[in-house]
Amino acid sequence: xxxxxxxxxxxxxxxxxxxxxxxxxxxxAFQYFMWYRQYSRKGxxxxxxxxxxxxxxxxxxxxxxxxxxxxxxxxIRDSQPSDSATYLCAMVNRDDxxxxxKGTRLHILP
Amino acid sequence: xxxxxxxxxxxxxKRGQNVTFxxxxxxxxxxxxxxxxxxxxxxxxLTYFQNEAQLEKSRLLSDRFSAxxxxxxxxxxxxxxxxxxxxxxxxxxxxxxxxxxxxYFGPGTRLTVT
Numbered sequence: 001x002x003x004x005x006x007x008x009x010x011x012x013x014x015x016x017x018x019x020x021x022x023x024x025x026x027x028x029a030f031q032y033f034m035w036y037r038q039y040s041r042k043g044x045x046x047x048x049x050x051x052x053x054x055x056x057x058x059x060x061x062x063x064x065x066x067x068x069x070x071x072x073x074x075x076i077r078d079s080q081p082s083d084s085a086t087y088l089c090a091m092v093n094r095d096d097x098x099x100x101x102k103g104t105r106l107h108i109l110p
Numbered sequence: 111x112x113x114x115x116x117x118x119x120x121x122x123x124k125r126g127q128n129v130t131f132x133x134x135x136x137x138x139x140x141x142x143x144x145x146x147x148x149x150x151x152x153x154x155x156l157t158y159f160q161n162e163a164q165l166e167k168s169r170l171l172s173d174r175f176s177a178x179x180x181x182x183x184x185x186x187x188x189x190x191x192x193x194x195x196x197x198x199x200x201x202x203x204x205x206x207x208x209x210x211x212x213x214y215f216g217p218g219t220r221l222t223v224t
Binding site: 004006008032034036041042043044045046049051088090092096097098099100101102103 | 114143150151152153154155166201203208210211212213214215216217218220
């Protein structure tokens with residue numbers, strides 16, 4: 001089993017819809033949970049990070065961590081065509097080692 | 111622009127040649143990371159520096175790969191005797207001390223080995 005599992009998609013949703021992106025993980029030592037957005041042929045861009053369980057909101061984005069289920073989510077409200085990108089989850093353990101998921105390709109249809 | 115920069119952005123080389131990439135981190139960040147990303151995959155950790163010290167190397171970093179950060183500022187990644195399997199995007203990121211959860215990435219160097 002890989003340490004971080006993420007459905008590669010593609011996921012296509014109509015403009016304005018709520019998008020839900022998810023990752024599962026197996027290593028209970030992970031402490032920080034991040035979401036990156038990556039446009040084609042660009043470097044990843046940090047959207048937000050959370051520490052431990054709970055929710056964190058930033059504008060149209062909400063990150064959710066459930067450590068008991070080893071499950072993290074990113075919700076995008078009022079999705080826009082400009083949100084079309086690959087979304088990568090990433091996690092850091094106590095040794096500062098970072099593991100990325102494969103990324104989910106998201107298409108927002110106008 | 112005070113973000114992470116990488117040079118070159120694209121490199122095409124023939125198998126067996128050596129290539130070197132450069133990364134300039136955000137100026138106040140003392141941690142610098144190198145990753146490799148292939149199509150359809152997330153970035154894979156290669157190595158990282160804290161100041162000029164190379165603290166960890168992945169087993170992905172074969173003997174043909176070497177990285178340096180001589181003065182704790184910019185870093186170089188060299189690949190010797192390139193192979194077609196080395197074709198990938200090479201990403202650099204930087205962070206503040208203890209801030210592995212808040213890494214900022216450069217635009218990457220896309221390497222194609224023919």
